Amino acid sequence: MRNVWKMLLLSGCLSAAVAAWAQDDQAPGQANTVKGGGTRAELAKQPPTLQNIYGRQHLLLDGRWNYITDPYETGFYNYRRQAFDQTGNGTGGFFDDRKQKDKDELIEYSFDGSPTLAIPGDWNSQNAKLENYEGTLWMRQQFNSAPKEGKRYFLYFGAVNYEAHVYLNGKKLGSHKGGFTPFQFEVTGRLLNGQNSVVVKADNTRHQDDIPTVNTDWWNYGGITRDVLLAETPDTYIADYQVQLAKGDMGRIEGYVQMTGAQRAQDVTISIAELGVKTVVRTNAEGRAAISIALPKNKVRYWSPEDPKLYNVAIAGATDKLNDRIGLRTIETRGHDILLNGKSIFLRGISLHDENPLIPGRLRGEGDMRMMLQWAKEMNCNYVRLAHYPHSEEMIKLADEMGILVWAEVPVYWTISWEKPEVYANASQQLTDLVVRDKNRASVIIWSIGNETPVSGPRNVFMGKLADTVRTLDKTRLVGAALEVHRSGSVITVEDPLADKIDLASFNQYAGWYWTNNREMNNYSFKVDYNKPVIVTEFGADALGGFHADSDTRWSEEYQDQLYKNTFKMLEAIPGLRGLTPWVLADFRSPRRPHPVYQDYWNRKGLISETGKKKQAFYTLKSYYDQKQQQYK
Missing domain, CATH: 3.20.20.80 (Glycosidases)
Incomplete structure (x- = not known):
């Protein structure tokens, strides 16, 4: 089933890909450790990025992060240009965030005492020495957590420019390419009860075969430029949903809801209290259900620049619930x-x-x-x-x-x-x-x-x-x-x-x-x-x-x-x-x-x-x- 998910993802069939992924959902606590930079393979091993991330219970990891500038990527490769996270011996990699335990121990880096950056924020504008810097910067944040039984946890990044390698407590979670889109890694079973260390290797070097390519007409700001969150969900949660007016029909909402986890088949209620709308759908064994809701006539305020009306939409299943503020409008062309x-x-x-x-x-x-x-x-x-x-x-x-x-x-x-x-x-x-x-x-x-x-x-x-x-x-x-x-x-x-x-x-x-x-x-x-x-x-x-x-x-x-x-x-x-x-x-x-x-x-x-x-x-x-x-x- 993983191969089905990958093929659908590559072809752009996202909603079908989510359903295929849900059929083969990994059990909580069995997050994948990935070596190397095969980012699309890594994405195929991860749950779809959480919808409406700010509507989730979460811990914001923004603030001051310690950083180390690493133009030679000394913290990633040994002297034979072998990646520390692939050699089986991570000793030397900056992602270990090691502390000296013995007086004769050799450690040639330290986040403690290193300068800090405000995150979210690019490095080019925060340090004059880095204004034109393109290359690798390592950033570390420490945080406390108390993982709960029966909950799942996701480390979510709003954006990192451009290539990011992410480590939690010295272990690699995976990598991501793309400077402006969100990504996440499931960390259920990896969080420590107490202090944790997350380290990000960010590299904004331009390459011909990247998107965008080497030639742009804007500044190549590097770093963690958007929020970092540790999000919490139930074991079975609402992975995705769409609630929008049907194309060309101002009287009906169409969309879907997708559950992920062990209890994928369940009743899910979609309600808009202000409109007196409430409907119940049953997700199938893959966790998916279509939504079709008739709207009351002459009661809907349609979203527009003159009247940007947003309705409180509640989606609630047996194991999870989410609220979103959604506007209802149609857009089309005619001649x-x-x-x-x-x-x-x-x-x-x-x-x-x-x-x-x-x-x-x-x-x-x-x-x-x-x-x-x-x-x-x-x-x-x-x-x-x-x-x-x-x-x-x-x-x-x-x-x-x-x-x-x-x-x-x-x-x-x-x-x-x-x-x-x-x-x-x-x-x-x-x-x-x-x-x-x-x-x-x-x-x-x-x-x-x-x-x-x-x-x-x-x-x-x-x-x-x-x-x-x-x-x-x-x-x-x-x-x-x-x-x-x-x-x-x-x-x-x-x-x-x-x-x-x-x-x-x-x-x-x-x-x-x-x-x-x-x-x-x-x-x-x-x-x-x-x-x-x-x-x-x-x-x-x-x-x-x-x-x-x-x-x-x-x-x-x-x-x-x-x-x-x-x-x-x-x-x-x-x-x-x-x-x-x-x-x-x-x-x-x-x-x-x-x-x-x-x-x-x-x-x-x-x-x-x-x-x-x-x-x-x-x-x-x-x-x-x-x-x-x-x-x-």
Whole structure:
């Protein structure tokens, strides 16, 4: 059965994979110890990542972690380049977290007395010596636990960039590749009653065959960048569930519930007290049951940016129960229109990175995230593109709460190794992890499978398979990708076979900045021959905040502002235009931007500067969105 689970996982059939895994569930206390870096095999040996992790009883392991910088990976390999955790003799590996017991004992490292990092948080922004560091850092946290009989325990990481090897009390739990998706290891039977030590080897080195690849236009922040939790569940627990309106049907909820453990067959009640909804389903021997719930007529408040209503949904079985806050809404396309709850909308958006321009590094918590989304709302945005990788689960929940629609993306970015099966497997797994985590969030309306990937035969196959995978995982949302444009004379076209596989004619274009200029850009026109909604996923120009000149002077706020005005004129001529996410909300750091005067390793296309000041184009975009809001009332 393990092989069935693996095949289904690799193919993207997540819900079927969960059921297959449940048939062969490992007994509590028999967690797998894994050697080496075969991350997909390790995932196949682990239960599916816990749904709604913050709804679980948990111990937060955030705080100050001791760290050791290890550019030569001395703590992982011996002098013959053999991994300590594979030699059968772990002596020398930093993961042992050893203490000197005898005065003649040789130990060449110590976490005690080593400096500390704030976790969650990247290392580049917390120590000037590590600002440009790419390599291995070891991090250790100590915590106390008192494991209970009949309970299961999972060590959960929101994200570690990029490759993580995880050890508990000196024993390897496994490894994970991917800098922005959650992962976990079951530690039932491995926790000590008292003090425990968790050690993480994090390596943010870029590689051609990773997702993303070596070349990106954002800072490669390394470390444990999201929460670390020790979660507790019953022996048989709710492993997964989906509660969403049926596609195209505002009167019915459809979904499923999946139990995992020894007592998989049981009655499960799904209730929404505010709507007077309550139904009981019986899970089968594999722990699975379909959900179909008729909603009362004229009583439902459908989630929207104007009314981001969230209902308390309770899921309770004989052995476990969970509560979630879920919005009910439909999203679909019809010709050029995007229909939210059956009504045509215009997506008034902005792109943003998971980075606070005011405090160096990744967004560290709700305050940072709320600030970014509030800036978007100040521009009258109803929509954000969370680029170019999965943002945190907390960000998505805030979007639910604040009423902001979301484009969620995986880092299949620019040119990667299209023909290597292991690269596709990595991309497919990251996409699967994103969909699994956020499938119950009303704010997410578009799953994006990539950004600016150049057309070729191998790429078309790769990206087409990703589109098929996401539709297998979730049929209730739209599928998109940020495509590239092509120029023939003065005509700009979208010519990409991938456009036939996705729901939107969505593309990036940089008229006026990377080609042509403010004076000549209005000589160009767009030709988009798809009977689909047109979403322009990027446009913009760099402007150094506070630098003023005329509108022909690059890097000035006036140039950026005029480019926005010209772009609106160009795009309004496209009949199917239904949304924009200009690039970008705020200035962000990038190693690709070295100009000493205007950039200083910042991408300056933000509408808000690194000091938090709004540039002229901020107000121009807001004025445009105010008009669009009136048009689509």
